[in-house]
Amino acid sequence: MSKVIQLEQISKRYYQGKREIDAVKNVTLDVQKGEIFGIIGYSGAGKSTLIRCVNFLEQPTSGSVRINGIELEGLKRAELRAVRRRIGMIFQNFNLLSSINVFDNVAAPLQLVKTPKEAITKKVRELLDLVGLTDKEESFPHQLSGGQKQRVAIARALASDPEILLCDEATSALDPQTTESILDLLLEINRKYKITIMLITHEMHVIKKICDRVAVMENGEVVEQGTVMDIISAPQQPITKNFIKSIFDVTLPSVLLNKLENDKRPGKILRISFVGENAADPILADLATQFTLRPTILYGNITQIKETIFGCLIIGVTGEASAIEAGIDYLTQQQLRIEVIEHAE
Amino acid sequence: MLNNFIDSFSEYGDLYVQSIRETGAMVGISLVISTIIGLLLGVVLVVTRRNNLYENPIVYQILNVTINILRSLPFIVLMVAIIPLTKLIVGGTIGVKGAIVPLVVYTAPYIARLMESALLEVDKGVIEAYQAMGATRNQIITRVLLRESRPGVVLGITIATIGLIGASAMAGVVGAGGLGDVAIRYGYQRWEPAVMVTCIVFLVLIVQAVQSLGTVLAKRLRRR
Ligand SMILES: Nc1ncnc2c1ncn2[C@@H]1O[C@H](COP(=O)(O)OP(=O)(O)O)[C@@H](O)[C@H]1O
Numbered sequence: 001m002s003k004v005i006q007l008e009q010i011s012k013r014y015y016q017g018k019r020e021i022d023a024v025k026n027v028t029l030d031v032q033k034g035e036i037f038g039i040i041g042y043s044g045a046g047k048s049t050l051i052r053c054v055n056f057l058e059q060p061t062s063g064s065v066r067i068n069g070i071e072l073e074g075l076k077r078a079e080l081r082a083v084r085r086r087i088g089m090i091f092q093n094f095n096l097l098s099s100i101n102v103f104d105n106v107a108a109p110l111q112l113v114k115t116p117k118e119a120i121t122k123k124v125r126e127l128l129d130l131v132g133l134t135d136k137e138e139s140f141p142h143q144l145s146g147g148q149k150q151r152v153a154i155a156r157a158l159a160s161d162p163e164i165l166l167c168d169e170a171t172s173a174l175d176p177q178t179t180e181s182i183l184d185l186l187l188e189i190n191r192k193y194k195i196t197i198m199l200i201t202h203e204m205h206v207i208k209k210i211c212d213r214v215a216v217m218e219n220g221e222v223v224e225q226g227t228v229m230d231i232i233s234a235p236q237q238p239i240t241k242n243f244i245k246s247i248f249d250v251t252l253p254s255v256l257l258n259k260l261e262n263d264k265r266p267g268k269i270l271r272i273s274f275v276g277e278n279a280a281d282p283i284l285a286d287l288a289t290q291f292t293l294r295p296t297i298l299y300g301n302i303t304q305i306k307e308t309i310f311g312c313l314i315i316g317v318t319g320e321a322s323a324i325e326a327g328i329d330y331l332t333q334q335q336l337r338i339e340v341i342e343h344a345e
Numbered sequence: 346m347l348n349n350f351i352d353s354f355s356e357y358g359d360l361y362v363q364s365i366r367e368t369g370a371m372v373g374i375s376l377v378i379s380t381i382i383g384l385l386l387g388v389v390l391v392v393t394r395r396n397n398l399y400e401n402p403i404v405y406q407i408l409n410v411t412i413n414i415l416r417s418l419p420f421i422v423l424m425v426a427i428i429p430l431t432k433l434i435v436g437g438t439i440g441v442k443g444a445i446v447p448l449v450v451y452t453a454p455y456i457a458r459l460m461e462s463a464l465l466e467v468d469k470g471v472i473e474a475y476q477a478m479g480a481t482r483n484q485i486i487t488r489v490l491l492r493e494s495r496p497g498v499v500l501g502i503t504i505a506t507i508g509l510i511g512a513s514a515m516a517g518v519v520g521a522g523g524l525g526d527v528a529i530r531y532g533y534q535r536w537e538p539a540v541m542v543t544c545i546v547f548l549v550l551i552v553q554a555v556q557s558l559g560t561v562l563a564k565r566l567r568r569r
């Protein structure tokens with residue numbers, strides 16, 4: 001797979017009077033062709049600064065940005081514009097021109113390069129059809145809802161047939177329902193046109209729903225990155241765990257914890273994470289019949305990560321110590337991730 | 346009293362028509378020239394700022410200071426001070442022609458400031474969106490800045506026009522005529538209150554009309 005975006009050791013320093021602000025520190029990451037890559041972090045983490053470095057809206061203080069292998073540093077203005085035309089971008093505040101109607105907003109990138117009128121009309125109609133706004137051609141942005149505005153912005157971003165779409169908090173100004181529909185649209189665009197998407201967000205839900213890979217940013221640095229499945233099933237950093245908690249709580253409720261603390265019976269508490277098909281296997285029954293253990297379900301949670309089912313089950317098992325060990329081995333062989341929870345998580 | 350007005354009208358009717366024409370000519374011509382210059386300077390003031398399209402501190406500072414200096418002079422002082430310049434440009438200092446140069450020098454910097462603030466109102470995000478789609482700097486000026494700022498520009502020009510009407514009244518001093526001139530010569534120097542009041546009424550009506558027109562136009566352009 002080819003790397004469409006390559007960021008190497010990107011740093012961005014701002015000066016505010018005498019004060020130095022290191023908005024982005026040594027970030028290295030690649031985005032593969034056709035994937036949806038998410039960057040998550042709290043406000044002020046440096047996400048916007050980083051994504052703006054990708055199309056050189058912001059020039060990094062140091063480091064290298066390559067788009068399809070082309071180094072952006074040192075490009076002439078015209079060359080940079082040519083690269084930018086291959087990269088669409090959408091924003092939290094839509095950034096449409098309020099003085100022109102929907103049609104002209106979508107047509108803007110084509111008008112900039114003097115595309116023939118008929119070609120523009122054809123393309124704009126096609127895009128408005130894609131985003132479901134055929135009847136809004138003549139409307140002005142102020143007559144549209146937030147979701148509709150973002151659809152117009154998406155159509156505009158796609159007008160020049162870009163290979164890459166950058167999304168800076170594209171759903172953060174929208175209500176949950178509208179967010180869902182915009183995310184569905186982004187997913188459709190990604191599949192239909194094979195457009196590589198790089199998005200930034202502060203919502204884990206966005207990552208879980210459409211991203212393939214994710215990087216977690218904190219104080220200007222990428223502290224963790226990997227496939228969304230890996231990050232959700234085995235988060236390493238405290239901040240990542242926090243984000244995951246917001247969509248998928250795998251910690252035991254405190255009431256239950258207290259009860260277990262006082263339970264003197266011999267046994268262990270296990271957290272079993274399962275992915276995809278494994279979700280259907282009768283593992284608890286196997287533990288009982290093959291290892292004569294007594295599993296008790298304490299807590300469970302199941303969710304969908306993009307197309308894959310991901311679940312987590314916390315069980316207590318009682319029985320002989322050796323049988324418990326054998327049981328854990330067995331579970332591990334079933335491609336399940338097992339963690340033994342010592343008390344007080 | 347009413348009779349006075351009727352008399353005044355029948356006596357000076359032609360004078361009023363004539364003076365309104367003169368005011369119209371002075372204001373109209375100066376406004377067109379000042380708007381062109383002012384809009385241009387306003388754009389330069391905005392794009393040469395720090396972190397802007399054509400960042401250039403030297404050009405910005407020179408323009409900024411020059412505009413401030415011109416803006417600190419009252420019209421009557423400015424008019425006299427630039428007599429040599431007026432002579433140079435139009436070959437004389439008398440009549441409507443002689444009034445236009447000082448009116449432009451007075452109004453253009455004012456419009457430049459008004460345009461500057463209208464242009465600064467344009468959403469940075471929209472400019473950024475156009476940069477991201479590969480627009481040239483000049484395309485951003487014409488397609489984003491000048492388009493998005495239209496309501497503010499219209500309001501600014503409205504304000505400037507009203508200021509210009511006021512200044513034009515003083516241009517009577519150089520024999521440019523106009524309503525202000527009639528008010529001074531007949532209303533004050535010859536002490537004919539009816540003429541004075543009539544001139545005031547005309548000025549008020551004209552200013553009202555200009556303001557209403559500007560407000561309506563700006564409202565139409567503002568699509569928010
Ligand atoms: N133009 C700028 N000048 C100075 N500081 C900035 C500028 N842009 C961003 N910053 C600072 O850089 C940090 C990261 O900002 P940003 O990239 O917008 O974060 P995020 O998008 O993750 O909320 C913040 O501390 C912010 O105040």
Ligand SMILES: [Mg+2]
Nearest residue numbers: 047048049169
């Ligand atoms: Mg941001």
